[in-house]
Amino acid sequence: MTIDHAFLQSLPKVELHLHIEGTLEPELMFELAQRNNVALPFDSVDQLRAAYQFNDLQSFLDLYYQGASVLLTEQDFYDLTWAYLERCQQDNVQHVEIFFDPQTHTDRGIAFATVINGIKRALHDAQQQWQISYGIILCFLRHLSEEQALATLAQAEPFKQHIIGIGLDSSEVGHPPQKFARAFAAAKQQGYRLVAHAGEEGPAEYIWEALQQLSVERIDHGVRCVDDEELVALLVNEQIPLTVCPTSNVRLKVFEQMSEHNLKQLLERGLKVTINSDDPAYFGGYMMENYRQVEAALGLSTAQWLQLSRNAIEASFASPERKAELLEQLPQR
Ligand code: ADE
Numbered sequence: 001m002t003i004d005h006a007f008l009q010s011l012p013k014v015e016l017h018l019h020i021e022g023t024l025e026p027e028l029m030f031e032l033a034q035r036n037n038v039a040l041p042f043d044s045v046d047q048l049r050a051a052y053q054f055n056d057l058q059s060f061l062d063l064y065y066q067g068a069s070v071l072l073t074e075q076d077f078y079d080l081t082w083a084y085l086e087r088c089q090q091d092n093v094q095h096v097e098i099f100f101d102p103q104t105h106t107d108r109g110i111a112f113a114t115v116i117n118g119i120k121r122a123l124h125d126a127q128q129q130w131q132i133s134y135g136i137i138l139c140f141l142r143h144l145s146e147e148q149a150l151a152t153l154a155q156a157e158p159f160k161q162h163i164i165g166i167g168l169d170s171s172e173v174g175h176p177p178q179k180f181a182r183a184f185a186a187a188k189q190q191g192y193r194l195v196a197h198a199g200e201e202g203p204a205e206y207i208w209e210a211l212q213q214l215s216v217e218r219i220d221h222g223v224r225c226v227d228d229e230e231l232v233a234l235l236v237n238e239q240i241p242l243t244v245c246p247t248s249n250v251r252l253k254v255f256e257q258m259s260e261h262n263l264k265q266l267l268e269r270g271l272k273v274t275i276n277s278d279d280p281a282y283f284g285g286y287m288m289e290n291y292r293q294v295e296a297a298l299g300l301s302t303a304q305w306l307q308l309s310r311n312a313i314e315a316s317f318a319s320p321e322r323k324a325e326l327l328e329q330l331p332q333r
């Protein structure tokens with residue numbers, strides 16, 4: 001059976017690797033800049049979008065942090081999150097676990113409460129309106145210090161019931177997971193679920209460290225695991241989920257083009273792979289576009305698409321009841 005748009009659309013989707021700041025579309029960035037009187041170093045939406053040519057992770061992060069400067073009020077964070085959830089509804093995404101980077105905002109003088117309350121209110125409204133279930137994951141910025149991560153964890157304390165997990169993102173190379181061993185141990189003790197970006201640009205060694213020194217349950221990206229056979233064997237045996245982001249990997253030149261992406265190979269080797277959009281406003285694709293591009297370049301079978309969908313449901317931090325509900329919606333083929 002051929003894989004068509006209708007089949008991909010029908011799959012109940014779960015997004016596990018999505019930076020909410022990475023969903024800020026140029027149009028909304030300009031609207032918020034005007035609303036908040038923030039100057040942007042671009043004259044137009046088109047000029048800004050034309051600047052989205054990245055050589056690597058850092059060249060993207062520089063623009064991504066600059067873009068976030070227009071987010072000031074709780075309503076701004078609400079509008080940002082709501083716009084993303086509208087895309088989820090269009091793409092049949094039914095469960096989301098959203099990353100946010102509080103340090104990007106608190107370092108500019110924005111209150112932690114402003115950020116999380118805006119995000120949370122939009123998620124709540126989308127759950128009411130479209131039954132999209134959700135979790136919120138707080139990410140430490142790895143280019144900052146572990147002391148700053150611990151201070152952020154302390155700031156999160158009053159909002160703990162709204163935060164399901166702790167993650168680690170930003171500039172990977174030179175900032176190995178072990179730098180955050182104490183912060184992750186503290187987070188674990190406080191009952192948070194744990195994830196970390198590793199093996200995106202950084203080496204397979206960082207994936208080992210994330211597992212062994214941070215005790216994470218999922219690896220964000222992880223595509224470089226193939227450089228280490230022993231690591232691949234462990235990831236397969238333990239069925240540790242990898243939240244892979246195909247369009248992101250191509251736009252940040254982790255792979256030169258989609259046809260070179262190792263997602264199909266990872267799947268065929270028995271790794272628990274999932275598909276996610278990472279920073280869709282910057283990389284040109286929400287969930288369906290990632291599915292579409294993967295299918296066009298790699299040509300997966302129906303069984304492989306169902307496996308990817310099942311993987312994402314099982315890898316999520318949703319309740320067992322919610323997971324069962326989502327699994328039931330998988331097409332029977
Ligand atoms: N922050 C936002 N997107 C990221 C990515 N793909 N890798 C690391 N940090 C990020």
Ligand code: ZN
Nearest residue numbers: 017019169278
């Ligand atoms: Zn990411």
